[in-house]
Amino acid sequence: MDLKLKIWRQASPTDKGQFVDYDVLDISPDTSFLEMIDILNDKLVEKGDDPVAFDHDCREGICGMCSMFINGHPHGPEAATTTCQLHMRKFKDGETIVIEPWRAKPFPVIKDLIVDRSAFDLIIQEAGYISVSTGGTPDANAVPIKRENAELAMDAAACIGCGACVAACKNASAMLFVSAKVSQFALLPQGKVEAKKRVKEMVAKMDELGFGNCTNTYACEAECPKEISITNIARMNRQFIGAKLG
Amino acid sequence: MSNKPYYSSVTKKIIMSLMGLFLVTFLVVHLTLNSFLLFSNNLFNAGAHFMGTNAFIQVFQWVLFAGFAIHIFYGIVLQIQNWMSRPKGYKKRASMEQSAFSRYMIYTGLLIFIFLIIHLGNFFFVKMGWAGNGIPLTSNGEENMAQLVRSLFQHGGYVTFYVIMFLLMGFHLDHAFQSAFQTLGLNHKTYWGFIKGLSRVYAIVVTLGFVIIPLFVYFKIV
Amino acid sequence: MTKIDSKIPEGPIAEKWTRYKEHQKLVNPANKRKIDIIVVGTGLAGGAAAASLGEMGFNVKVFCIQDSPRRAHSIAAQGGINAAKNYPNDGDTIYRLFYDTVKGGDYRGRESNTYRLAEVSNNIIDQCVAQGVPFAREYSGYLANRSFGGALVSRTFYARGQTGQQLLLGAYGALSKEIKRGSVKLYTRREMLDLVVMKDGRARGIVVRNLFTGELERYSAHAVLLATGGYGNVYFLSTNAMTSNGSAAWRAYKRGAYFANPCYVQIHPTCIPVHGEYQSKLTLMSESLRNDGRIWVPKKKEDVEKIRKKEIRPRDIPEEDRDYYLERRYPAFGNLAPRDVSSRAAKERCDAGYGVGPTGLAVFLDLKDAIARLGKDVIKARYGNLIDMYERIVDDNAYETPMMIYPATHYCMGGLWVNYELQSNIPGLFVGGEANFSDHGANRLGASAIMQGLADGYFVLPYTMQNYLADQIGVGPIPTDSSEFDNTVKDVQARIDKLMAVQGKEPVDYFHKKLGHIMWEHVGMARNKAGLEEGIKLIQEVRKEFWSNVRVPGTPKGINIELEKALRVADFLELGELMARDALHREESAGGHFREEYQTPDGEAMRNDKDFMYVAAWEYPGDDKDPILNKEKLEYEAIEVKTRNYKTA
Numbered sequence A: 001m002d003l004k005l006k007i008w009r010q011a012s013p014t015d016k017g018q019f020v021d022y023d024v025l026d027i028s029p030d031t032s033f034l035e036m037i038d039i040l041n042d043k044l045v046e047k048g049d050d051p052v053a054f055d056h057d058c059r060e061g062i063c064g065m066c067s068m069f070i071n072g073h074p075h076g077p078e079a080a081t082t083t084c085q086l087h088m089r090k091f092k093d094g095e096t097i098v099i100e101p102w103r104a105k106p107f108p109v110i111k112d113l114i115v116d117r118s119a120f121d122l123i124i125q126e127a128g129y130i131s132v133s134t135g136g137t138p139d140a141n142a143v144p145i146k147r148e149n150a151e152l153a154m155d156a157a158a159c160i161g162c163g164a165c166v167a168a169c170k171n172a173s174a175m176l177f178v179s180a181k182v183s184q185f186a187l188l189p190q191g192k193v194e195a196k197k198r199v200k201e202m203v204a205k206m207d208e209l210g211f212g213n214c215t216n217t218y219a220c221e222a223e224c225p226k227e228i229s230i231t232n233i234a235r236m237n238r239q240f241i242g243a244k245l246g
Numbered sequence B: 001m002s003n004k005p006y007y008s009s010v011t012k013k014i015i016m017s018l019m020g021l022f023l024v025t026f027l028v029v030h031l032t033l034n035s036f037l038l039f040s041n042n043l044f045n046a047g048a049h050f051m052g053t054n055a056f057i058q059v060f061q062w063v064l065f066a067g068f069a070i071h072i073f074y075g076i077v078l079q080i081q082n083w084m085s086r087p088k089g090y091k092k093r094a095s096m097e098q099s100a101f102s103r104y105m106i107y108t109g110l111l112i113f114i115f116l117i118i119h120l121g122n123f124f125f126v127k128m129g130w131a132g133n134g135i136p137l138t139s140n141g142e143e144n145m146a147q148l149v150r151s152l153f154q155h156g157g158y159v160t161f162y163v164i165m166f167l168l169m170g171f172h173l174d175h176a177f178q179s180a181f182q183t184l185g186l187n188h189k190t191y192w193g194f195i196k197g198l199s200r201v202y203a204i205v206v207t208l209g210f211v212i213i214p215l216f217v218y219f220k221i222v
Numbered sequence C: 001m002t003k004i005d006s007k008i009p010e011g012p013i014a015e016k017w018t019r020y021k022e023h024q025k026l027v028n029p030a031n032k033r034k035i036d037i038i039v040v041g042t043g044l045a046g047g048a049a050a051a052s053l054g055e056m057g058f059n060v061k062v063f064c065i066q067d068s069p070r071r072a073h074s075i076a077a078q079g080g081i082n083a084a085k086n087y088p089n090d091g092d093t094i095y096r097l098f099y100d101t102v103k104g105g106d107y108r109g110r111e112s113n114t115y116r117l118a119e120v121s122n123n124i125i126d127q128c129v130a131q132g133v134p135f136a137r138e139y140s141g142y143l144a145n146r147s148f149g150g151a152l153v154s155r156t157f158y159a160r161g162q163t164g165q166q167l168l169l170g171a172y173g174a175l176s177k178e179i180k181r182g183s184v185k186l187y188t189r190r191e192m193l194d195l196v197v198m199k200d201g202r203a204r205g206i207v208v209r210n211l212f213t214g215e216l217e218r219y220s221a222h223a224v225l226l227a228t229g230g231y232g233n234v235y236f237l238s239t240n241a242m243t244s245n246g247s248a249a250w251r252a253y254k255r256g257a258y259f260a261n262p263c264y265v266q267i268h269p270t271c272i273p274v275h276g277e278y279q280s281k282l283t284l285m286s287e288s289l290r291n292d293g294r295i296w297v298p299k300k301k302e303d304v305e306k307i308r309k310k311e312i313r314p315r316d317i318p319e320e321d322r323d324y325y326l327e328r329r330y331p332a333f334g335n336l337a338p339r340d341v342s343s344r345a346a347k348e349r350c351d352a353g354y355g356v357g358p359t360g361l362a363v364f365l366d367l368k369d370a371i372a373r374l375g376k377d378v379i380k381a382r383y384g385n386l387i388d389m390y391e392r393i394v395d396d397n398a399y400e401t402p403m404m405i406y407p408a409t410h411y412c413m414g415g416l417w418v419n420y421e422l423q424s425n426i427p428g429l430f431v432g433g434e435a436n437f438s439d440h441g442a443n444r445l446g447a448s449a450i451m452q453g454l455a456d457g458y459f460v461l462p463y464t465m466q467n468y469l470a471d472q473i474g475v476g477p478i479p480t481d482s483s484e485f486d487n488t489v490k491d492v493q494a495r496i497d498k499l500m501a502v503q504g505k506e507p508v509d510y511f512h513k514k515l516g517h518i519m520w521e522h523v524g525m526a527r528n529k530a531g532l533e534e535g536i537k538l539i540q541e542v543r544k545e546f547w548s549n550v551r552v553p554g555t556p557k558g559i560n561i562e563l564e565k566a567l568r569v570a571d572f573l574e575l576g577e578l579m580a581r582d583a584l585h586r587e588e589s590a591g592g593h594f595r596e597e598y599q600t601p602d603g604e605a606m607r608n609d610k611d612f613m614y615v616a617a618w619e620y621p622g623d624d625k626d627p628i629l630n631k632e633k634l635e636y637e638a639i640e641v642k643t644r645n646y647k648t649a
Helices: A033-046 A118-127 A147-157 A164-168 A175-186 A195-208 A219-223 A231-245 B009-039 B041-053 B055-084 B100-122 B124-128 B145-152 B156-183 B189-218 C013-023 C044-056 C094-104 C111-130 C163-181 C247-254 C301-308 C325-329 C339-354 C368-374 C376-394 C449-472 C483-502 C508-522 C529-549 C561-585
Strands: A003-009 A018-024 A068-070 A096-101 A109-111 C036-040 C059-063 C154-157 C184-187 C190-197 C203-210 C216-220 C223-226 C265-271 C294-298 C363-366 C403-412 C429-431 C614-619 C628-633
Touching (some): A147 C163, A164 A219, A175 A195, B009 B156, B041 B055, B156 B189, C013 C111, C036 C044, C111 C449, C203 C223, C203 C483, C216 C483, C223 C247, C223 C449, C247 C561, C265 C339, C294 C325, C301 C339, C508 C561, C561 C614
Parallel strands (some): C036 C223, C223 C429
Antiparallel strands (some): C363 C403
């Protein structure tokens, strides 16, 4: 299949940047989206041009590194799929594909399609963990945990930190990301000790970094490649109210 | 954190939602009162009289205004922050919102705000004697609010404006009602479907309720 | 060999680690603050070690190649983590886990290290649960276990098909806590390009390239820990991440560290088959699928043809015409035979012409019987995410039709040589996780990689590194402007300049693919003398071509992805040759290393314990000389050496 690409090119964080058109020809529908970009880059290198810079690593949908905004959707139009697992069979022959970086103030563009997502690390560093040191922990089976809660915690913990929620949200809000971590620990007895401190500090950090506010559009849930539920946001709000009141 | 001079985003949203829910209940009261017009002018006037003289209501209306003010103030503050959080937008952005009208809350909200001012100008300011020529009186010498309302609803242009504004209000409410529950953390899988349904039913009933009154009056059904 | 001192503590195997800890040297809290440690890599081993060392009070500098420590490739481990908890009460013990791991490794690992691994396995589960890792649980609320290849007990803990992710996020949380506390400093998007070794022979620093600015940066410390993973990407196609590379280990080798058993590479039996020339990676399907999936190929060649031409569907083939070859050949273990055995069996069938799929390089993994027995819902609950992933990639519904799988390079048992303390022969250079060689012998059992990563990171390195650092308290801060640092930076700069100067015609991937092809054909699942000799020659040719015809566009300043890849491939082109040399010298079959000349009449691996029961630790003598072989003799005291047998229990 043949495709027309409109790709955001930006040489450096301070460069203005613009869209550049590329044609890629004769792509197999079984090619993954990133392999299609690889093919384009091979061509660019052959010509002596600068290849398109993009983030990617595991290419199996778990590291959360890939981050393209494809045809109006983070990770492209297919539900529950990261960019690296998106395949060209989901596109039509001759289609024009617009590829942009994540857009949010806390995610500045570094080059082309690469953005700096260290804001997410900063939020986790604030309180996104249980403060246990190595060693001296009780037997793993000492505290039984309701299976439903363990499963819900796992649902929340499945977040890969890719930032698609922020990219999708019209407000560039990080609530889904933050709430997934808050929820995971709120659901487990181990996490309860620090729960109040955690939710307050993580929310404060999220605000400080310049993420937008949640206006419950639920676009994040629709676009999340790991289908993290917005019930996590509600749970975080609940936690937050509880923390503020007591 | 508590020692910061501003409220966190979540706190602001919680205040928004509480005020919103307060306004949602107010609308029900208002609609109930308006619907009296469909039955009789006297009933409507009695209701208006009660609202205009009852001491509790008199005090409460200032609480209501404060509620509006806070809701609108935070709505605008949050929106400005949200615009600032994405300085550069996308070239192509699909409609990804699952709550369809959530995209336009600031716009529907601001239009409702404009409507509110006009509405107040038409009724409340007149009643307070700040504007217009005063409220017409009934043969008994009582304030005839029904007469005032009916005379306004004779104007096709005004009715059209009124209906459009309430449709916008309906869109606003469709998102707002369930959104408030989500913000307050009252989203549980077993009753979330119910809340979303209730939100839509509420939006439709309130909108229809407010819209049919001027239409009935204009087309002389009542 | 006299040059090699593995520093195994005295005493019975079950007491060695306790004795070590009882007698090791400690650093007092005030002095810990004066000691710097560099940790390269933030996977399970690196992340856990950095967090634990930070908690203890050391100054830790941690480096990762991605934009966040949470993205290290440990995250992709799917199936689970072993521990000898014996929660299911099926007779598991530390000894049994140790025994299975040594046996699975075909008696080519260091016994004492493996025992310690089994010994601390239980602590790992405790630690991770305390961190909030949402392991699977029974309705009782207690932890669930499942079985895995190479074991007769259920000892694998899991978090859906994302165990590695959850464990890594646990370690990432611990690391984040220390970063916030200030004991750990995080450096992202940095790639280590060289190790700095002082005149006194100690490792004292690293040179990294900042992948954003392109600058070469120097960092010093009293000890350096490499936790940089394996070198599986030497095959170009593997289950590794795109940035997984062997350069950190290779550079350490070129600075004098021994490289041990490079030929031991694990080929994972259950990956999604190759689809085309532009494929960039192979996706693993968790081995746990083998618990419920039955592996087969058609018995008749005409059925094979019809399937390839899509004239019939796989499910149309009747039971009697299916060859469940693993069940046939290994009745006791069946579909749960160890990875190397299963991979070779798949290759054997495909080479014999029974492979399915468009390329003929695939076998079926069929969930049909399990669905019939347990219902679709149970299978969905167990493997739903894998089946979804398979559908996204292949466009086939595994509930309806068997999956196609084929082996792919997955894990490197070989790595930098380390002693019992996980310290290389360069004092002050420690190596953890997949980057070292020690615990898995010639083959690694499923659910053991993440066990080893966390064992090294949480429970071994924090002790052994402290032991080393105890006499470093008087050294003081280490300057980065010494001649050793200057020279190392000069070497790195020269390498980069040389690459940029080639200005040839072909992109880096062209050479990487070529190398990968040679490695797969000649140093792959089955090797032989002639093939290896030929392979070495071919690798040398590609290397020559690379240095005369590679094209790296742009400049070394700023982000230059082609330069990053070129640096890695340049090292792979040397590492690949060492792998082939190691494979050539090892005239036996053991675990992941299968030499066609050394097999039993029915095609099983044949070890030569008399001549090859040793670790081959290769030493770098300079570019123009052949590598020097040092041998660490392996002695098994706690375990009786047997021929691996998965036909009967």
